[in-house]
Amino acid sequence: MAVNLQYKISSSNTTNPTTTTTTTSTTTTTSTSSTTWQTISVNLTETTGLELKEEFGKISRIPSSCLRLLVAGKFLKDEVLLSVQGVKSNSKILVMPAPNKEIIEQGEEREKKNQKIEQIKKAAELLAKRKDGGSSRLENYYFELTNQNGQPIQLAPSDRDAIVLGLTLSSKGKALADEGDFHGALEIYLQADSEGFSKCSEHILEMIDNYGVLCLDIVWLYFKLENPSFMQDAKFRLHKARQSFQRAYGANFSRLSQLRDGGCAEMALIARLDLMEAIFSYHQQDYRKARSSLNIAKQRIQELIISEIELEPILLLGFTDSEGRIALRTCNKNIDAAVSFLLERKEQRAKQKLDEEERQYKRKRQIGYGKTSSGSLVEVDFVDQLLKLDFEERLIAEALRQTNNNIDDATHILLTQPEILEIALLKQQTKKKIKLTPSEQDIQSIIDMGFSRNLAIGTLEISSSKERAIELLLNGKGIEKVVENNDQNTITNDNDNDNNNPNDNQLEKENNDLNLTNSNNDNITNSSNLSNSQNYSKVEEEIISDVSTNPDQHLDYTLNEELIILQKYEAFLNSL
Numbered sequence: 001m002a003v004n005l006q007y008k009i010s011s012s013n014t015t016n017p018t019t020t021t022t023t024t025s026t027t028t029t030t031s032t033s034s035t036t037w038q039t040i041s042v043n044l045t046e047t048t049g050l051e052l053k054e055e056f057g058k059i060s061r062i063p064s065s066c067l068r069l070l071v072a073g074k075f076l077k078d079e080v081l082l083s084v085q086g087v088k089s090n091s092k093i094l095v096m097p098a099p100n101k102e103i104i105e106q107g108e109e110r111e112k113k114n115q116k117i118e119q120i121k122k123a124a125e126l127l128a129k130r131k132d133g134g135s136s137r138l139e140n141y142y143f144e145l146t147n148q149n150g151q152p153i154q155l156a157p158s159d160r161d162a163i164v165l166g167l168t169l170s171s172k173g174k175a176l177a178d179e180g181d182f183h184g185a186l187e188i189y190l191q192a193d194s195e196g197f198s199k200c201s202e203h204i205l206e207m208i209d210n211y212g213v214l215c216l217d218i219v220w221l222y223f224k225l226e227n228p229s230f231m232q233d234a235k236f237r238l239h240k241a242r243q244s245f246q247r248a249y250g251a252n253f254s255r256l257s258q259l260r261d262g263g264c265a266e267m268a269l270i271a272r273l274d275l276m277e278a279i280f281s282y283h284q285q286d287y288r289k290a291r292s293s294l295n296i297a298k299q300r301i302q303e304l305i306i307s308e309i310e311l312e313p314i315l316l317l318g319f320t321d322s323e324g325r326i327a328l329r330t331c332n333k334n335i336d337a338a339v340s341f342l343l344e345r346k347e348q349r350a351k352q353k354l355d356e357e358e359r360q361y362k363r364k365r366q367i368g369y370g371k372t373s374s375g376s377l378v379e380v381d382f383v384d385q386l387l388k389l390d391f392e393e394r395l396i397a398e399a400l401r402q403t404n405n406n407i408d409d410a411t412h413i414l415l416t417q418p419e420i421l422e423i424a425l426l427k428q429q430t431k432k433k434i435k436l437t438p439s440e441q442d443i444q445s446i447i448d449m450g451f452s453r454n455l456a457i458g459t460l461e462i463s464s465s466k467e468r469a470i471e472l473l474l475n476g477k478g479i480e481k482v483v484e485n486n487d488q489n490t491i492t493n494d495n496d497n498d499n500n501n502p503n504d505n506q507l508e509k510e511n512n513d514l515n516l517t518n519s520n521n522d523n524i525t526n527s528s529n530l531s532n533s534q535n536y537s538k539v540e541e542e543i544i545s546d547v548s549t550n551p552d553q554h555l556d557y558t559l560n561e562e563l564i565i566l567q568k569y570e571a572f573l574n575s576l
Contacts (some may be wrong), residue, residue, distance in 0.1 A: 003089035006037045009060050010096050044083040048228050049076035056095045070094040080226040124168040159204050166196025170214050186221040212244025213554050219276050234280050265329040265555040271300035301559050322556045369397040372404045382407045393439035395421045442466045457481040
């Protein structure tokens, strides 16, 4: 229902509150101040501070971004409904132009924020498009989807890119929310939906709960920010969240209660969902449904809250608060079972990490060996088989490159025409397309003769064989390896990626999981590629650091804040 408000447009500020109106032929300056109180009619429950500011912008012909609205000694917030901010019928509003400095600072801050969000989006898109076995040695990271056991999931490229982008942006959004930047987090969450999950096939979204978690996170931030979209968008997103969780966990979440004697950490998600549905129903004035949902949420939250006393035995064993909460909820607060669960999980993750390290070492070797004429990476298993026959590693790699990984043909060339391989490698060196990476075995052989490591590497890189390198060294014609910071032509180096990902860990998530893995590149040929990559490298590293290696991160709610909010709305309902 619309009510009348009184307003006055003030000119008391550091600058005159005038605005310039430009037409095709003339420019005029018009005074906008008023000395008497005037009346405007608005709906307090449907109008935000920004919408009211826009109305006054039309009246005063001052851009709304240059106005501030003062009511009862407080400036109105743009994103919040007038009714929530205490505006009532006949409230007096002083319309003030913002100081020039403040306007400039606000504009600059908005521009920085928009640029940052665009950088995050672009970097996330670049990360999402990288696959295992990618060809860029500047691409230090890539993501892959796995199931809860760490096994890769194969999807159509468009679906994979959409899900990875959605998950990547969601992780960044959660990091911003944890830092208290709720506005930035909400913007990134909405991008995760519109640019990521929404572009994925519907049947794929039905297989995972990640989209439901995102929808719930968006509604939670709407509520925290008192954003009007809580009423406009919450119904749709709450429905999507419940639908997603029911697909993943069964009707009435029966699969969760059957997992571990009725206990399950995922119930924390359901508790927050129940609470948000209760609050939405309350603001819709559906008080009966609000009470019902609130009672369900209350029961769940009380069952799931973990006290410090309950946590203490877990913490004494060296586990974190987060691990303790999730384990106790999973095991229905049985401490012995929770400890067993954590130890089992720790052992499982250690094995997954070893498997991943082995896979990454194998992949790093593949990148180092280069690609076949058909564009495939050299098969490491074939290299290892031929090494057992005492062929040189560099010749084996060249033979497999020339034969498109045909091990029989490669063996034949190695036995009958090794000089063809030598010539090919020499031509590659001469043309500076690549520098050969000497095998560790050849390097060590020369070091054992008393030469330094850099001298061994440098001489081997310019030699057609180990024997030729030794001949040069013995004749005093060896060349020491010069370590360059921006060696764009080198396809491999033992230390290329040692510092790219210091944690060298794996990101897993429940259901379909997102894994973070190190990546290398073998086809950098010009500086423009380098500079384009570096434009987003810093933002990429920020995103990587924000992507949690804790697969249960989305379940780690203390629920203390939820309990306080629940009690507040209980009081509201009881006062009716």
